Amino acid sequence: MALIASSREEPSLRQPGIVLLCLLAMVLIGERLLTIAVDGVRQGSSGFPVWLPEIGSIGETIVFYSMLFDVLKFVVIPVVLLWLAHQYGRYSAGT
Known part of the structure; x- marks a missing residue:
């Protein structure tokens, strides 16, 4: 327990x-x-590869994954960068 607190x-x-x-x-x-x-779908194959889970239609799947990556890029990563900056400030103030 002391390890977690420290x-x-x-x-x-x-x-x-x-x-x-x-x-x-x-x-x-x-x-x-x-x-x-x-690109595989555009070239005339019947659907998505097996390794990519499909949500509804092909268009819905593309929109879902595109929006997921946009949320990661424009919301989650900036929040993590703020967390990193906060931790850096605490780290530099402690040394």
């Missing part, structure tokens, strides 16, 4: 940094995979 009190850049890197990787890889899937 980790909450000590300012660290590790957690927000790891979360930011994971989100960036998720957005970059996910958008690339979505582009590949959409």
Whole structure:
């Protein structure tokens, strides 16, 4: 229990940094995979690849994933950047 309490009190850049890197990787890889899937549909295949869960029609699926990546890019990543900046301020004030 003391370990958890001490980790909450000590300012660290590790957690927000790891979360930011994971989100960036998720957005970059996910958008690339979505582009590949959409190009496959455009070239005349019958539907999405098996690895991409389909929601309703093909158009609804494309809109859903596009909006998901937009929310990650324009809402979640800036919030994590603010968290990183806050932790950096606490870390630099503590040293």
